[in-house]
Amino acid sequence: MPALRIATIGTSAIAQRLVEAVGEVADVEYVAAFSRELSRAEGFGRPRGARLFFDDLEALAASDEVDAVYVASPNGLHVPQTLVLASAGKHVLVEKSLAPNQRRAKELFDAAHTNGAVCLEAMRNLHTQGFDNIEGALGRLGRVTQASLRFGKVTSRIGRLRAGEHVNQFDPALGEGALVDIGVYCVEPAVALFGRPEAVRASLVTIDVPWGSESPYQRVDLAGSIALEYADKVVELSYSKVGDDLLGSQVMGDEATLLWDETSCPRDLRLVHHEDVGMAYSTVGGSEELVRADVPQNDMVCELELFAAAARGEEAALARVARFERVTLDSLAVMDEARRQAGVRFPDDE
Numbered sequence: 001m002p003a004l005r006i007a008t009i010g011t012s013a014i015a016q017r018l019v020e021a022v023g024e025v026a027d028v029e030y031v032a033a034f035s036r037e038l039s040r041a042e043g044f045g046r047p048r049g050a051r052l053f054f055d056d057l058e059a060l061a062a063s064d065e066v067d068a069v070y071v072a073s074p075n076g077l078h079v080p081q082t083l084v085l086a087s088a089g090k091h092v093l094v095e096k097s098l099a100p101n102q103r104r105a106k107e108l109f110d111a112a113h114t115n116g117a118v119c120l121e122a123m124r125n126l127h128t129q130g131f132d133n134i135e136g137a138l139g140r141l142g143r144v145t146q147a148s149l150r151f152g153k154v155t156s157r158i159g160r161l162r163a164g165e166h167v168n169q170f171d172p173a174l175g176e177g178a179l180v181d182i183g184v185y186c187v188e189p190a191v192a193l194f195g196r197p198e199a200v201r202a203s204l205v206t207i208d209v210p211w212g213s214e215s216p217y218q219r220v221d222l223a224g225s226i227a228l229e230y231a232d233k234v235v236e237l238s239y240s241k242v243g244d245d246l247l248g249s250q251v252m253g254d255e256a257t258l259l260w261d262e263t264s265c266p267r268d269l270r271l272v273h274h275e276d277v278g279m280a281y282s283t284v285g286g287s288e289e290l291v292r293a294d295v296p297q298n299d300m301v302c303e304l305e306l307f308a309a310a311a312r313g314e315e316a317a318l319a320r321v322a323r324f325e326r327v328t329l330d331s332l333a334v335m336d337e338a339r340r341q342a343g344v345r346f347p348d349d350e
Contacts, residue, residue, distance in 0.1 A: 001027065001314055003027045003028060003029040004025075004028045004067050004068055004091075004308045004311050004312070005020065005031045005032075005065060005066055005068070005070050006028060006030055006031065006032075006055075006066070006068045006069065006070060006093075007030075007031060007032035007033065007034060007050075007052070007060060007063075007068070007070070008030070008032070008033050008034065008044075008045070008050075008069070008070045008072065009034045009035075009069060009071045009072060009073050009081060009117040009145065010035070010068065010071070010072030010073045011033075011035055011040055011041075011043075011044040012072060012095070012198040013048055014072050014095060014194070015044070015070065015304055016048070016200065017298060017300055018072065018093075018122075018267065018300055018304070019048045019049075019154070019332075019348070020298055020300075021298050021300040021301045021304045022304065022326070024296065024298065024301045024327075025301060025304050025305050025313075026051055027308065028304065028308050029046075029306070030048060030049050031050055031051055031052055031065060032045065032050050032052035032053065032054060032065070032066050033045025033046075033048075033050045033052075033053055033054070034053075034054040034057065034060050034069075035055060035127060036053075036055060036142050037055060038053055038055040039257070040206045041053040041054060043211060049253050052065060052066070052264045056347040057084050057085075058084065060085070060128045061084050061085050061087075061088035061090060062088060066090065066092035067090070067091060067095070067288075067311065068073070068090060068092065068093065068118075068308075068311055068318050069085050069090050069091070069092055070083070070093045070094075070306070071092055071093070071094045071095060072095045072122075074168055074174060075097060075100065075175045075176050075180060075181075076100070076160070076172060076173075076174035076176070076336065077095075077177045078094055078095070078100075078108075078167055079099050079100070079104045079107070080098055081110075082094055082098075082108050083107065083108060083111055083219065085117075086111040086112040086115055086117045086119055087111050087114075087115055087143065089115045089116055089117050089313040090115050090117060090201040091118040091119075091302070091307070091310075092112065092117065092118070092119050092120075093120050093130070093304070093306070093307045094108070094119065094120070094121055094122060095121075095122045096122060096180075096185075096188075097121075097180040097184050097230075097332070097335070098121040098328050098332070099182070099332065099348075100175035100180070100192070100347075100348040100349070101335075101336050101346065101347045101348055101349055102332040102333045102336055103123075103348070104348050105328060105329055105332050106329060109325055109329070112219050115254065116339075118310045118311050118318075119287070119304070119308065119325070120303070120310065120320060120321050120325075121324065121328045122230060122300070122303050122305050123184070123188050123303070123327075123328070124264075124265065124282075124300055124302065124303050125188075125189060125263065125264050125265055125266060125282055125299075126188060126189060126192055126300050126324060126327070127184055127302040127303040127306050128259070128265065128266065128267075128295045128299055128302045129246050129294050129295055129302075130265065130266030130267045130269070130293040130294040130295050131192075131266050131269070132149060132267060132293075133192065133266075133269055133291050133293050134189075134251070134258065134260065134269065134347055135192075137271055137291060138193065138251065138253075138260050138271065139153075140253070140255070140271065141149075141251060141253025141254075141255055141256045141257070141258060142253035142254040142255025142256065142274075143232075143233070143253055143254045143255075144232075144233055144237070144251055144252065145232065145233045145252065145253070145254075146233060146236070146251075146252045147159075147193070147194070147233070147235045147236070147249075147250065147251040147252065148236045148237075148249060148250055149186040149189060149190055149235070149236075149238075149249045149263050150186045150237075150238040150239070150245045150247050150248070150249055150263060151180070151182060151186050151238075151239055151240075151243070151245060151264050152182070152239055152240030152241070152243050152244060152245030153240070153241070153243075153244050154240075154241070154243060154244055155168055155169070155241045155242075157170070158222075158242055159176075159272065161209075161210075162211070164210040165213070165271060166211045167304065168210070169181060169207065170209060170218045170220050170222075170343065171217075172217040172219065172346055173212065173217040173346075173347060175221065175346045175347070177220045177221045177255060177339075177344060178220075178221050178223055178224070178239060178240065178241040179204070179221050179224060179239065179240075179335055179338060179339065179344075180243070182239050182240070182241055182337060183221075183224065183226070183237065183239035183335070184240050184331065184335065185239070185263050185264045186226075186237040186238070186249075186263055187237060187331045187334050188327055188328070188331045189227055189263065189266075189329050190235045190237060190326050191331045191334065192230075192324070192327045193224055193251070194228070194230060194233065194235060195258060195330070196333065196334070197228035197229055197230055197235070197334065198229055198230055198231060199228075199229040200226060200227070200228060200229070200337040200338055201226070201227040201229065202224060202225075202226045202227075202337070202338035202339075202341045202342055203224060203225050203226075203342075204221040204223070204224035204225075204338065204339075204341075204342035204344070205221065205222045205224055205240075205242070206219050206220060206221050206222065206342055206343070206344060207219070207220060207222060208307060211285060214228075217345055217346065217347060219342070219343050219344050219345070220333065220344060221339070221342060221344050222240070222242045223239060223240035223241060223242055223243060224238075224239060224240075224338070224342070225238050226334070226338050227238065228334065248260055248261045248262075248263075249261075249263045249266075249334075253281070254274065254275055254276055256271055256272060256273045257271075257272045257285075258270070258271055258272075259272065262292050262342070266293070267293050267296075268287070268290060268292050268293055269290070269291040269293070270288055270291075271288065271290075271291055272285045272286060272287075272288045273285075273286040273287045273288070273289075274286055274318070293338050296309045303320065305318060306321065307321075336349075
């Protein structure tokens with residue numbers, strides 16, 4: 001089959017990483033770059049092998065030389081740009097978070113379905129062998145009653161925010177904030193592993209942004225803890241853009257505990273079996289297994305391989321894309337509720 005011809009929207013480091021991943025995936029070709037300024041599109045795309053450059057989204061959507069588009073624009077542009085592309089039948093790989101809320105995400109998926117296009121959220125930690133191994137190990141843990149997923153790192157932009165500078169990544173008027181940017185790395189694996197929870201209890205660290213006091217969208221989250229409640233278990237999520245979380249993630253069962261270091265990119269896992277030693281005044285771990293995973297250095301290769309296979313119509317890939325469409329929608333419902341409890345509103349919530 002001919003190669004899948006892909007374009008990029010955005011000129012950030014993540015878009016560069018996607019282009020690098022294209023070079024590692026068979027039958028995918030990087031052909032075009034889009035930016036609001038044509039010179040920026042050319043400056044990004046030409047050194048990386050693109051031959052087409054756009055500053056008009058409608059022209060990109062109409063091009064018969066582009067099959068698919070990777071959307072890595074600011075969060076607030078994901079929905080309007082993806083709607084244009086999907087409505088034109090372009091396959092779309094959309095950087096997380098796919099949309100500001102569940103309602104708008106459903107619009108994107110509906111447009112893709114109507115026009116025969118694949119729409120996949122680029123949630124890279126769900127499409128590696130490491131995550132597959134987590135799923136595969138759950139049945140060895142016995143009765144699971146608790147899990148904890150964590151991801152926190154200090155962003156270089158926090159200093160600018162605290163100095164009063166406008167920072168897009170913390171602007172709720174643009175559908176931004178720590179939850180949709182970094183907390184999503186915890187929410188989506190939890191939902192993928194355990195399903196949509198029965199209840200959400202959120203405690204978020206918020207501030208009012210130091211600009212646009214006339215705007216109704218002032219409050220933004222910097223960090224938080226979210227409890228997902230199920231009939232038989234509770235899952236704790238912790239995320240931050242103002243602190244480095246150095247703890248790993250784990251799922252606890254009555255027969256074993258599963259641990260991994262990077263929630264954003266699970267690789268090798270530790271499976272620690274429970275050992276009954278009678279009366280003890282501390283946690284006692286038993287025998288330990290290492291479950292290895294073969295994950296590319298650039299883990300975006302994994303999601304790109306899935307996306308390309310689905311765009312080619314491969315049945316197994318399409319089934320997986322359909323599964324993770326549901327995960328995206330249910331995860332956005334969780335984040336919508338967490339933001340509601342914290343008073344964080346986006347324009348698309350109205």
